[in-house]
Amino acid sequence: EDQVTQSPEALRLQEGESSSLNCSYTVSGLRGLFWYRQDPGKGPEFLFTLYSAGEEKEKERLKATLTKKESFLHITAPKPEDSATYLCAVRSYTNAGKSTFGDGTTLTVKP
Amino acid sequence: KAGVTQTPRYLIKTRGQQVTLSCSPISGHRSVSWYQQTPGQGLQFLFEYFSETQRNKGNFPGRFSGRQFSNSRSEMNVSTLELGDSALYLCASSLGQEANVLTFGAGSRLTVL
Numbered sequence: 001e002d003q004v005t006q007s008p009e010a011l012r013l014q015e016g017e018s019s020s021l022n023c024s025y026t027v028s029g030l031r032g033l034f035w036y037r038q039d040p041g042k043g044p045e046f047l048f049t050l051y052s053a054g055e056e057k058e059k060e061r062l063k064a065t066l067t068k069k070e071s072f073l074h075i076t077a078p079k080p081e082d083s084a085t086y087l088c089a090v091r092s093y094t095n096a097g098k099s100t101f102g103d104g105t106t107l108t109v110k111p
Numbered sequence: 112k113a114g115v116t117q118t119p120r121y122l123i124k125t126r127g128q129q130v131t132l133s134c135s136p137i138s139g140h141r142s143v144s145w146y147q148q149t150p151g152q153g154l155q156f157l158f159e160y161f162s163e164t165q166r167n168k169g170n171f172p173g174r175f176s177g178r179q180f181s182n183s184r185s186e187m188n189v190s191t192l193e194l195g196d197s198a199l200y201l202c203a204s205s206l207g208q209e210a211n212v213l214t215f216g217a218g219s220r221l222t223v224l
Contacts, residue, residue, distance in 0.1 A: 036213075
């Protein structure tokens with residue numbers, strides 16, 4: 001069974017203080033690993049897809065990386081508007097149509 | 112381009128009742144999946160439909176059911192509601208059979224009293 005564990009559960013940063021969020025996964029045949037952002041009262045919003053170990057994707061202050069067992073979401077010089085819950089999900093070749101999500105990391109960036 | 116539309120956004124039911132939630136995917140998206148989100152369990156997969164066929168189903172009791180219509184719109188139904196069914200129900204659509212990126216709606220917030 002596919003499993004995703006995210007840490008920490010919550011992270012409080014000062015504006016400009018860089019940090020990383022972790023996503024550990026177990027999956028038989030990784031089709032893709034996904035990062036989503038969820039703001040209160042809204043559905044998750046897609047950020048990145050990573051397909052193979054060593055791959056990296058960047059968007060503004062966010063950078064996602066992937067190894068064979070985990071992914072990191074690096075946040076460089078965060079701003080208060082980066083405050084949200086960040087969700088990691090995996091899809092496998094053996095479980096068609098299903099994304100398995102972690103419980104998320106709630107990030108709060110204080111000005 | 113219109114996003115994923117879910118109706119109703121909020122609803123309150125009592126135990127034993129049933130509820131039907133609706134989802135209109137992005138135009139051209141043929142896959143629709145449903146997730147239950149609660150503070151304690153996070154996002155849990157309910158089921159996924161592609162071209163009116165259920166391809167996968169999560170570990171939920173038979174009270175949870177769904178369907179997809181020929182225009183890709185989808186509905187999910189929960190019968191004999193229990194207090195524990197209170198949750199945010201999220202619908203997501205994606206382009207094709209093996210397309211991976213999900214576009215979520217804002218969800219339907221169900222409260223069971």
